[in-house]
Amino acid sequence: MKTTGGSDEQKRRAGERAAEAVEDGDVVGLGTGSTAAYAIRALGRAVDDGLDVVGIPTSFDSRQLAREVGVPVRSLEAIEGIDLAIDGADQFDSQLAAIKGGGAAHAREKVVAAAADRLVLVVDPSKSAATLTRSVPLEVLPDARPAVERDVADLGGASTLRRAERKDGPVVTDNGNLVLDCDFGPIDDPGRLASSLASVPGVVEHGLFVGLADAAYVGTDDGVEVRTRD
Numbered sequence: 001m002k003t004t005g006g007s008d009e010q011k012r013r014a015g016e017r018a019a020e021a022v023e024d025g026d027v028v029g030l031g032t033g034s035t036a037a038y039a040i041r042a043l044g045r046a047v048d049d050g051l052d053v054v055g056i057p058t059s060f061d062s063r064q065l066a067r068e069v070g071v072p073v074r075s076l077e078a079i080e081g082i083d084l085a086i087d088g089a090d091q092f093d094s095q096l097a098a099i100k101g102g103g104a105a106h107a108r109e110k111v112v113a114a115a116a117d118r119l120v121l122v123v124d125p126s127k128s129a130a131t132l133t134r135s136v137p138l139e140v141l142p143d144a145r146p147a148v149e150r151d152v153a154d155l156g157g158a159s160t161l162r163r164a165e166r167k168d169g170p171v172v173t174d175n176g177n178l179v180l181d182c183d184f185g186p187i188d189d190p191g192r193l194a195s196s197l198a199s200v201p202g203v204v205e206h207g208l209f210v211g212l213a214d215a216a217y218v219g220t221d222d223g224v225e226v227r228t229r230d
């Protein structure tokens with residue numbers, strides 16, 4: 001359930017601006033999605049010009065793109081820390097709480113974001129919201145799906161199994177799990193819901209990113225707007 005909205009030019013501006021924040025010698029978390037891809041491509045050009053960086057991919061797609069454009073990649077276990085993570089968001093609010101997981105990579109994205117000294121979201125204006133309203137993706141163990149659906153209902157949510165677009169059957173994550181998209185309506189307290197979802201047995205990871213982002217680079221028609229928490 002990838003998100004739409006925003007122009008390619010807005011996404012390009014956001015991604016390239018975030019890439020400019022990378023310094024020589026940095027270890028960089030490489031996010032997943034169309035806007036993060038612009039940052040990875042920009043890093044590839046910077047590497048060609050002599051920038052020394054190491055990328056930590058958050059998905060198969062980000063790993064493949066990094067290799068294509070010449071960004072050296074390492075596994076998370078092979079490094080001691082991450083200086084900066086650059087990633088997109090499906091929606092974010094004024095406190096930089098975000099919903100991620102449109103590309104079903106949010107489990108690894110969250111591990112990389114939490115390990116980073118800084119997380120920068122790269123987004124277009126359509127992803128900004130006063131209150132989070134999008135469905136929250138849950139990566140769940142396949143056998144736990146029915147139990148998780150019942151627990152989500154107890155929390156006031158409605159679950160939908162994410163189906164693959166060009167094959168029969170459900171979406172399967174890089175980790176071999178299923179994805180439930182859970183609609184809770186307007187999320188007035190993202191932190192509280194995040195804690196509740198984290199305690200549900202069978203949930204590998206949820207798509208609420210609360211207290212992780214340090215800034216959002218919002219690409220516009222005229223440039224880039226840098227937002228921080230209110």
